[in-house]
Amino acid sequence: MVAHLVRLKLTLLRNGFKRSPWQLVGVILGGLYAVGVLALLIAGLFFLSYTEPEMARMVVVLGGSAAFLGWALIPMMATGVDMTLDPARFVTFAVPMRQLLLGLAIGGLVGIPGVVTLVAALGHAAAWWQHPVALVAAVLCAGIATLTCVVLSRVTTSASTTLASSRRFKDLSGVIGIIPLVLLGPITLGITEGFRSSQDFLPSLTEGLAWSPLGAVWAVPGDLALGNWGAAAARLLIAVAFLAVMAWLWKLSLARALVTPPYNAVSRKAGGKLGWFSRMPGTPAGAVAARALIYWFKDPRYGASLVSIPLIPVAVFFGLSQAGDFTFMLWLGPMIAFLLSFAISADIAYDNTAFALHVTTGVSGRADRIGRVVACAVIALPATVLLTVLPFVFIGEWHLLAPVSGVALGILLTGLGLSSVVSARYTYNVPLPGESPFKTPPGSTARMMLVQLGGLGVLGLLALPEIVLALIGVFTGEPLWGWLALVVGVVLGAVLLVVGIVLGGRWYDSRTPELLQAVAKNK
Amino acid sequence: MTSHPSQPPVQQPDNQNPGQPPAVGAPAPGPADGVPAPAQQPAAPAYGAQAPVPALAVRGLAKRFGEKIAVNGVNLDVPAGSFYGLVGPNGAGKTTSLSMATGLLRPDYGQVWVHGVDVWAEPLKAKRLMGVLPDGVRLFDRLTGEQLVTYAGLLRGMDRETVAARVPDLLRAMDLTNDAGTLVVDYSAGMTKKIALATALIHAPKLLVLDEPFEAVDPVSAANIRDILHDYVASGGTVIVSSHVMDLVQRMCDHVAVIAGGNVLAAGTVDEVRDGASLEERFVQLVGGRTQAEGLEWLRTS
Known part of the structure; x- marks a missing residue:
């Protein structure tokens, strides 16, 4: 035996x-x-x-x-x-x-x-x-x-x-x-x-x-x-x-x-509360956004990244307290922007086979992409703005606000656009719905790292203009460069976001069944 | 299979006939190595004035997974307004066929039309006509039952008012009104099946494709659902159900197709297929694989 x-x-x-x-x-x-x-x-x-x-x-x-x-x-x-x-x-x-x-x-x-x-x-x-x-x-x-x-x-x-x-x-x-x-x-x-x-x-x-x-x-x-x-x-x-x-x-x-077989006591609840569905527009994209937002708050796999938003500043603060120099805290906004905008790069993999509903209902790739981006932005935009401005309140150095927020917003918008493309094309195994967010499916780490590192590299390249402008602004002290970084970050980021949604949507449309097969492999 | 005048009502496809590929006027690939594509009905479904457009027409559908040929050139015509049963042993290729017919799985070969719309050429148009209950997929189970059905309606592009009017009706029909606000993840297996069925009905499709709709559903709900489906067929809708409960199919459906090993063994009206015997007997006859009871001599309690 x-x-x-x-x-x-x-x-x-x-x-x-x-x-x-x-x-x-x-x-x-x-x-x-x-x-x-x-x-x-x-x-x-x-x-x-x-x-x-x-x-x-x-x-x-x-x-x-x-x-x-x-x-x-x-x-x-x-x-x-x-x-x-x-x-x-x-x-x-x-x-x-x-x-x-x-x-x-x-x-x-x-x-x-x-x-x-x-x-x-x-x-x-x-x-x-x-x-x-x-x-x-x-x-x-x-x-x-x-x-x-x-x-x-x-x-x-x-x-x-x-x-x-x-x-x-x-x-x-x-x-x-x-x-x-x-x-x-x-x-x-x-x-x-x-x-x-x-x-x-x-x-x-x-x-x-x-x-x-x-x-x-x-x-x-x-x-x-x-x-x-x-x-x-x-x-x-x-x-x-x-x-x-x-x-x-x-x-x-x-x-x-x-x-004792596992038993789950559940109280029955009558309906009437549509939650985000009644707050979002009644279009396919709005429905996707509402569904994704509900998942951000109710699915522990998304909840884990939500909880870590306020914790990351704490961790960084303690990390810097050794050196006693907190100027690096000023770059918290761009960090959070990257983490959150890239959080939806595996969105379809997180859906797992529930994604079949998107396939049978024939929702267009563009609506799917827009919905997921909007849901993420509802959380990521306030978080990024808050964590960009907040350090300045404590540290001062307000002249750096323009370049830093340029980089933060640029990375946020670019990252959302990039995620829209990545999640329609490069799927990897993630924890299944209902599983612990820590449970990485064995062997998925290699592919996940590849996709994420690749994504990080591409994101760095795409956001290079505003990063370079911001750095020039920081080192020369000329406010003009900072404002340029802000303008370039927002405009270029918005353009890249639109490009990402269109390109990702096109990829999504042409390979929806294949996407479903790819995420269905992880059971 | 009744809509084809040139075909006998009950066909017994022989797969020793690896003739031409199922050229249906589309880019016709040759048969894959190892996928003999039976050219049972090589002609495209040519719908003249006399033959009504079938709700679902399948020609030469084939799919292989690695070494295994899951579906081996399936041809089917599901007449509009029929209640069509798809029966077959486990692993016969029912789910794979239905997935390919509904746009969930890209076929290696073959074509599918829903009311004359090519599913793989115009997927969005075809999907508007279909309501699908896939088997073995998850649901967005962190939504409440009500939210999930609403979601399905809105994804279809329906306006909010229509969705809001239909959702309570559907929940009542599925006997889920009291659980409308419960998360789907906390539903029992039967309730989950019912809510999934509701998501397939919200847009009032012309064709319903239901893969194992009665699995784990209690008898009362199953009877209610059957009534709904019968009303739906009576009003001109078409239903395809897959099942391996022969008795259910014999009582419920007017047409049936027997699938085994990725091939259609027989198709037609239920009376034609069962040919005087019960559907179960005929099924066992067609599929084979019955072992005699002597196999387990030690399994005697005395």
Whole structure:
């Protein structure tokens, strides 16, 4: 049975590659990256063995605890990074619980994250090659630790799936999950500040973690190397007990999941509220705009980019607070303009097969393009204007407002035009409707990067006139150049927007069925 | 297939006849390697004064996906005002054929006319005449049911007042009035099917193409929908439904075509096709593949 489950997982992985060569490319790139990181990691651990054992122990405990936390939290935030062996799919098979547990645990190791963790855990023994007892213990602890990682992720995911079976929670967690991601910079900054302010912060953190279930297993080899036999035994006990408790919890939640099918309680609502549909003109383009706007606010995949608008200034602010020079904040407007205008470059891919409605109703390419651009502009234009002007309110330097807003508006308009062309021609796999915004379909990354980087390059070229004028204005201090940048940005941007809509619309019209087939591949 | 005087009412196309490509006056590509295009009816549908224009005419429709030939030169005439059933086993090419007939999937070969309008030459004009319920596609499910139907109407270019007048009628007919404000993502499978059907009806099309319309729909709603469709046909509309519930097709439809392995095995009025037997018996006869019950000797409870 266990072998069956592992083989099933392997088959699923392999069949996944067969669907598209891009997927294989993505996995190979991911694998190469992982191998590189692993090699660096193990080499680093090896060199650690020449330092004091305390040092090696501290690094191992901190790194190991971080790995545990990662396994526990990342799948939960991404609502099921890997649900190929979703227990719900085994409900109808009478698999004995013990074998199902073991099979799912080992199956969870198959895949890049599992293998990387296993190799890294085993590799950490390299830090202890000078202490034979610690070396043996390290290998043993690596096994316990890896198993704990898998079980831990299963426990947290199955605990959260109870909540996540409600769509509202899933939507909300997807949108909220973006916040720590965007604020990663400020958060790490805060932590490093903490390190700097107190010299013995790390050692005391290590001691604390070493007695907690997160770090206990990682501290055992170090304790042995230092000769603390008693502490090592106690920590091993903590580690094993933790694994046992987690496995028991997992078993409980699995047993519950197997007899409780997901159920989504929904309250019935009578109609009468058309929302954006009654605010937009009653034309095909207006309808597309209304639909897209509803999605901006109701679909977590769009909601995530909406939430990040106010967070990006915060992240940039903290990034600059190191240097103490905030003049760069003045370029916030163009940054937001680029991010938002390019957000609709995969709009049709986001529709997935719902796009069939556009095909059967025979909506013209121009109406489709205009609707999507208008919806994006309703959000992006105020956001861009606000974030262009706001920094000047705080920093001053008002003489730079004209060139900066020229660049911001130019990039916004040009970007919207470019997105209109890109989304009608170059589709790539995106998270499916209803899925977490973080869930990138495996292997789509390569093509996505290609399209996005290409788009960025082209956008830079198209917006070059206003950028050059603005830079001249900034460096010479002549207000004329700034005003020229503003005029050129708006006029050229508007022209490019119209060109983009016409060209994208024409492409859309000539290959609507092919577009539907392209987005239907991602299921 | 009744509108062709030169053809026998029930045809049994033989695909050993890889003759000419289905040249229908269009850029006629030769048969693809591996796609034998049966020239069953090589002539373009020439509609004289005596033959009425069929609601849907399909000539030599073929599609391959990689190695697999999904649709192998299908010819069909769906008379205007008929209730046409399309039956076939799973994977017979029903959905692929209907997708190509409705402009969702570009055919490799062949042509399709809807009331005389070439679907692939004048797609926008043809799509105005058709209401389509595709199978296996998502809906814009973050809209409420009411918004979704409104959206379909506005996308068709209908004016707001007409849409606003028709949407409540459609929701009532589908028994969804109380759920009009619920997001479609929270609908059950049957409700989703019904709201999708409503989006196909909003513009009062002349031809309705419904792929598996009764799947997961409860019996009461299904009966209501059947009534709506019968009224629609009685008033001159044409309905094509695909299904693998033979009983339903036999009771509901007046014409039927049997598709298997990407070929039309028989087509005509239901009585002609079933030829005295029940449609299910005739279907099994045509399609084959019945295994005898001895196959599972161990499956005995005693």
